[in-house]
Amino acid sequence: MRSAKDFFSPLAVGAPAPVREIPAKPSRAIHFFDPGNPKMAAKVPDMVGTVDVLLGNLEDAVKAENKEIAREGLVKIGQEVDFGPTQFWTRINSLDSPWVLDDLTTLVPAIGEKLDVIMVPKVQGAEDIHYMDRILAQLEAKAGITKPILIHAILETARGVANIEEICAASPRMQGLSLGPADLAADRRMKTTRVGGGHPGYLVRADAPRNEAGELQYDAARTTYQQDLWHYTIARMVDACAMHGLFPYYGPFGDIKDTVACEDQFRNAFLLGCVGAWSLHPVQIKIANKVFSPSVEDIKHARRVIAAMGDGTGAVMLDGKMEDDASVKQCKVMVELAERLAATDPDLKAMYDAIEVD
Ligand SMILES: CCC(=O)SCCNC(=O)CCNC(=O)[C@H](O)C(C)(C)COP(=O)(O)OP(=O)(O)OC[C@H]1O[C@@H](n2cnc3c(N)ncnc32)[C@H](O)[C@@H]1OP(=O)(O)O
Numbered sequence: 226m227r228s229a230k231d232f233f234s235p236l237a238v239g240a241p242a243p244v245r246e247i248p249a250k251p252s253r254a255i256h257f258f259d260p261g262n263p264k265m266a267a268k269v270p271d272m273v274g275t276v277d278v279l280l281g282n283l284e285d286a287v288k289a290e291n292k293e294i295a296r297e298g299l300v301k302i303g304q305e306v307d308f309g310p311t312q313f314w315t316r317i318n319s320l321d322s323p324w325v326l327d328d329l330t331t332l333v334p335a336i337g338e339k340l341d342v343i344m345v346p347k348v349q350g351a352e353d354i355h356y357m358d359r360i361l362a363q364l365e366a367k368a369g370i371t372k373p374i375l376i377h378a379i380l381e382t383a384r385g386v387a388n389i390e391e392i393c394a395a396s397p398r399m400q401g402l403s404l405g406p407a408d409l410a411a412d413r414r415m416k417t418t419r420v421g422g423g424h425p426g427y428l429v430r431a432d433a434p435r436n437e438a439g440e441l442q443y444d445a446a447r448t449t450y451q452q453d454l455w456h457y458t459i460a461r462m463v464d465a466c467a468m469h470g471l472f473p474y475y476g477p478f479g480d481i482k483d484t485v486a487c488e489d490q491f492r493n494a495f496l497l498g499c500v501g502a503w504s505l506h507p508v509q510i511k512i513a514n515k516v517f518s519p520s521v522e523d524i525k526h527a528r529r530v531i532a533a534m535g536d537g538t539g540a541v542m543l544d545g546k547m548e549d550d551a552s553v554k555q556c557k558v559m560v561e562l563a564e565r566l567a568a569t570d571p572d573l574k575a576m577y578d579a580i581e582v583d
């Protein structure tokens with residue numbers, strides 16, 4: 226392990242100095258597009274400003290025979306598009322694949338100055354992040370890149386989950402983590418074939434009622450409650466990210482047509498502490514932008530608590546409920562997020578500005 230004193234030194238002579246804090250940029254939707262698909266690529270310029278992150282995907286969902294076309298398409302998009310307020314990310318191929326070295330040695334010199342974050346799939350442990358850290362520093366130095374490209378790891382192997390804290394702590398470049406429920410399910414030998422979301426078989430059932438004689442009626446109709454398969458992993462991810470100053474994200478929701486369940490899955494992640502989710506289809510961008518922005522009701526309540534709490538210490542009663550030093554901190558999390566998002570989202574700003582606090 227590196228000495229703490231060296232942690233913020235560049236890993237190659239001439240590479241930019243590592244960042245000391247990961248910028249909290251809006252990233253409610255990380256929108257995936259295949260840069261080798263002409264229809265999707267054509268839509269990218271018009272999507273700028275409508276989504277927080279545009280991610281050119283080179284890994285899974287891009288056919289093996291199209292890997293080079295996708296990489297070339299990404300370079301073209303990176304060079305030609307002005308991304309304005311939208312972040313520009315890519316997902317490279319996995320570190321054991323035949324494509325990743327060419328991904329890195331092509332992308333960094335060609336579009337490294339524009340790339341905010343590189344998403345690394347199937348991260349297993351700190352060693353994968355150390356590899357990325359060093360090679361990025363070397364490539365940045367060679368290309369004269371002036372700001373360090375950040376790293377985002379997908380949590381999609383059992384070993385990656387077991388090593389989550391060391392992954393987060395492995396480099397000052399670590400920007401965040403995403404849950405990768407499809408690969409993670411396969412790696413863990415889970416028995417779901419769905420891409421994220423719930424499963425009707427993962428449930429708890431109400432107790433059997435008794436008849437008048439007090440006998441249990443196991444065959445009687447009983448309410449069942451579907452549970453969240455991903456709760457444990459998302460919660461671990463949120464804690465690890467909070468501990469290391471990184472940002473946690475829910476990943477893909479594959480049932481594109483089920484916008485209602487997608488919204489529920491995204492909201493669960495938001496409530497647990499995630500800042501965003503992936504969007505696989507344009508229809509999911511709106512869902513993520515809505516869910517990962519605090520609601521008017523939340524902000525109204527939060528502002529009232531903050532106002533009522535004065536210097537933020539002590540206890541007050543508001544609408545029959547106790548508020549104190551801790552709940553005012555919860556409210557500040559909400560208000561600070563709202564202010565950050567409103568700074569780049571005029572519709573959201575207008576919505577929050579119109580709130581009247583009584
Ligand atoms: C599971 C683990 C993972 O790794 S998830 C991440 C990897 N997967 C992906 O990146 C998938 C990205 N999305 C897609 O490939 C497509 O959206 C899929 C799901 C195949 C659906 O495509 P398609 O059947 O064409 O949808 P559609 O007819 O409703 O499309 C309407 C128009 O929108 C376009 N579109 C579609 N998806 C995107 C996208 N992600 N970004 C930009 N544009 C998109 C379509 O090309 C179509 O365009 P047009 O109106 O015909 O010109």
Ligand SMILES: O=CC(=O)O
Pocket residue numbers: 285346379381404405406407408409476477
């Ligand atoms: O890459 C994402 C996943 O779910 O696998």
Ligand SMILES: [Mg+2]
Pocket residue numbers: 285346379381405407408
């Ligand atoms: Mg995956």
